[in-house]
Amino acid sequence: MDSYKRVMGWYMIASLLVVFAAATIAGMTKYPFMVTFLLLAGAFLLGNAYGFYSWEKRLRQRALDEEAAVLRSQDQLFRSCNSRGAVKQSSNIAYGKPIIRLNPRVSSDKSVGGAEISRKSFLFRGPERVGDFIGYLLPRGIRESAFNPYFEELKEDRLERRAKAKSASLEIIIEIFFYFRLTVSFLDSLRVWLLNPLFKMITALKMLL
Amino acid sequence: MSLPPLSHLQYAVLDILGHRELSGREVREALKSRKISKSGPAFYQLMSRMEDSKFIDGRYEEKIIQGQRIKERRYFMKGEGAKALAATVGFYAQKGESYGLL
Numbered sequence: 593m594d595s596y597k598r599v600m601g602w603y604m605i606a607s608l609l610v611v612f613a614a615a616t617i618a619g620m621t622k623y624p625f626m627v628t629f630l631l632l633a634g635a636f637l638l639g640n641a642y643g644f645y646s647w648e649k650r651l652r653q654r655a656l657d658e659e660a661a662v663l664r665s666q667d668q669l670f671r672s673c674n675s676r677g678a679v680k681q682s683s684n685i686a687y688g689k690p691i692i693r694l695n696p697r698v699s700s701d702k703s704v705g706g707a708e709i710s711r712k713s714f715l716f717r718g719p720e721r722v723g724d725f726i727g728y729l730l731p732r733g734i735r736e737s738a739f740n741p742y743f744e745e746l747k748e749d750r751l752e753r754r755a756k757a758k759s760a761s762l763e764i765i766i767e768i769f770f771y772f773r774l775t776v777s778f779l780d781s782l783r784v785w786l787l788n789p790l791f792k793m794i795t796a797l798k799m800l801l
Numbered sequence: 802m803s804l805p806p807l808s809h810l811q812y813a814v815l816d817i818l819g820h821r822e823l824s825g826r827e828v829r830e831a832l833k834s835r836k837i838s839k840s841g842p843a844f845y846q847l848m849s850r851m852e853d854s855k856f857i858d859g860r861y862e863e864k865i866i867q868g869q870r871i872k873e874r875r876y877f878m879k880g881e882g883a884k885a886l887a888a889t890v891g892f893y894a895q896k897g898e899s900y901g902l903l
Contacts, residue, residue, distance in 0.1 A: 734842075737846055738842035738846040741825055741845040741848075742841035742845055744872050744873060745826050747869075748873065751867045751869060751871070754867065755867055777840075777841055784846050788846075
């Protein structure tokens with residue numbers, strides 16, 4: 593049994609215990625509904641704590657993979673440009689990183705630090721990381737079937753819009769719009785997840801009656 | 802009374818897909834042009850159920866946009882889907898004939 597299933601098993605047992613505790617405590621307090629709600633919300637968040645943990649681990653691994661991919665593509669690009677004589681690598685090594693310079697005979701003088709491109713692309717991915725984080729608040733089934741494919745669509749749309757944006761203010765508006773759509777899609781995924789069992793129950797009741 | 806094997810939404814999705822492979826976004830846009838609007842997650846949940854029913858199959862295709870990897874979900878109709886589509890069309894044709902509409 594993999595660790596996710598094991599944790600989900602414990603989560604279900606803990607949730608049942610919390611439901612019993614909530615029912616007991618709710619009966620003894622002045623605000624039974626509020627106490628029940630708070631306890632159930634607490635159990636839900638605790639259950640997803642493992643999701644956050646594995647998400648962070650996976651994210652670190654993915655960042656390393658991406659960095660390696662960026663470095664590989666940079667290297668390929670440099671080799672291809674170098675073979676055409678478009679760039680030359682500087683003999684001076686600044687802070688341990690090579691300086692790649694366009695050949696002045698081919699183009700105007702522009703230079704870029706070794707890791708600058710990859711650093712830029714990491715900063716650019718910030719909002720997507722937020723999306724990944726929000727996704728892990730959802731149960732696994734609905735995340736994989738409904739949230740993730742739509743999230744990829746949102747990411748694609750955001751990148752296309754950003755490519756067309758000509759000013760910083762427009763980029764900010766695009767980011768705000770992205771966050772708004774992300775929140776709506778999260779709530780919608782929750783709605784789909786909560787409505788499914790409800791409909792199944794109603795159908796089962798109809799069959800019985 | 803027997804029922805058609807597909808719901809109206811499932812029928813619309815299979816009719817749009819035909820024998821092509823389309824991305825989720827393209828299918829959603831085609832549905833919108835038929836005035837069927839569904840939110841993103843609800844649409845992908847529908848597609849996931851259709852995959853479970855073996856009517857369609859989906860796969861992720863990697864695209865590079867602005868130097869970033871995007872995994873686009875693409876769908877195509879399976880044999881079971883084509884059979885169900887034909888059965889649904891047959892069902893309504895039979896009903897139309899029995900009511901004297903065709």
